[in-house]
Amino acid sequence: MADTHELIRNDFPRGDFRAVLFDFDGTLSLFREGWPRLMTDMMVDFLREAGCVEPNDSLSLRVENFIMELNGRPAIFQMMRLAEEITALGKTPLPAESYLREYDRRLLAMTADRTAEVERQPEKAAVWAVPGTHDFLEELKRRGLKLYLASGTERHFMQPEADLLRVSGFFEEIHAPTAGDRSFSKRAVIDRILTTHSLQGHQLISFGDGVIETGETRKAGGVAVAVASDEGGNGTINQWKRIRLAEAGADWVIPDYTGQKTWLPELLGS
Numbered sequence: 001m002a003d004t005h006e007l008i009r010n011d012f013p014r015g016d017f018r019a020v021l022f023d024f025d026g027t028l029s030l031f032r033e034g035w036p037r038l039m040t041d042m043m044v045d046f047l048r049e050a051g052c053v054e055p056n057d058s059l060s061l062r063v064e065n066f067i068m069e070l071n072g073r074p075a076i077f078q079m080m081r082l083a084e085e086i087t088a089l090g091k092t093p094l095p096a097e098s099y100l101r102e103y104d105r106r107l108l109a110m111t112a113d114r115t116a117e118v119e120r121q122p123e124k125a126a127v128w129a130v131p132g133t134h135d136f137l138e139e140l141k142r143r144g145l146k147l148y149l150a151s152g153t154e155r156h157f158m159q160p161e162a163d164l165l166r167v168s169g170f171f172e173e174i175h176a177p178t179a180g181d182r183s184f185s186k187r188a189v190i191d192r193i194l195t196t197h198s199l200q201g202h203q204l205i206s207f208g209d210g211v212i213e214t215g216e217t218r219k220a221g222g223v224a225v226a227v228a229s230d231e232g233g234n235g236t237i238n239q240w241k242r243i244r245l246a247e248a249g250a251d252w253v254i255p256d257y258t259g260q261k262t263w264l265p266e267l268l269g270s
């Protein structure tokens with residue numbers, strides 16, 4: 001049976017929400033669905049080349065853990081972590097940028113078919129969006145909320161994908177790092193949105209599938225809704241994601257946006 005939502009903390013102040021911040025990959029877009037597996041496999045390949053003898057299962061798990069801990073920051077940070085792991089094996093790593101280029105190459109090979117499908121058939125946009133995305137964004141706008149997008153994915157990749165999915169137009173602002181920018185952080189984006197629009201933390205709600213945006217929203221005093229979609233597309237909450245996001249401070253957990261009519265009035269208090 002499909003899950004609608006799970007409440008972890010529900011005693012936050014309501015009635016004064018103004019801004020809603022969205023992550024992109026995994027939260028709105030499924031173009032890059034499967035990226036953690038792809039990144040893990042690539043890193044395991046490089047670690048094996050560097051002489052790592054750790055058994056496959058434990059190595060994959062360990063690599064996936066540090067990848068997900070850094071999910072929300074630009075991918076170069078995950079590549080810097082790979083370089084550290086290779087150094088720890090007594091080998092000289094390549095520059096982190098080289099690993100990033102290889103990752104982008106593999107990722108592009110995976111996403112090219114998906115984006116091409118929507119380029120040919122624009123009506124397929126909904127297929128590659130998290131279920132219920134378009135109706136949900138529409139409803140938030142209708143309620144007068146201001147929507148912001150913050151993605152750790154480099155802008156030259158992310159913006160065309162957001163355009164293809166036909167979600168760009170919903171957002172007041174789209175924040176994403178330019179190529180090679182290591183200074184981007186969700187923390188800085190949240191601070192900037194609050195300051196620029198004279199908002200307080202409790203007026204912010206975020207939707208994200210990463211531990212970083214979840215934790216930073218809570219630190220800023222906002223309400224963090226975790227999107228823990230199950231990749232099988234059966235509308236249930238993915239327990240593995242749920243556990244991490246709950247640990248990071250998620251207030252609510254949803255599998256996607258299809259149940260919004262049930263839970264949105266409760267979330268907003270109106």
Ligand SMILES: [Mg+2]
Nearest residue numbers: 023025026209
């Ligand atoms: Mg994400």
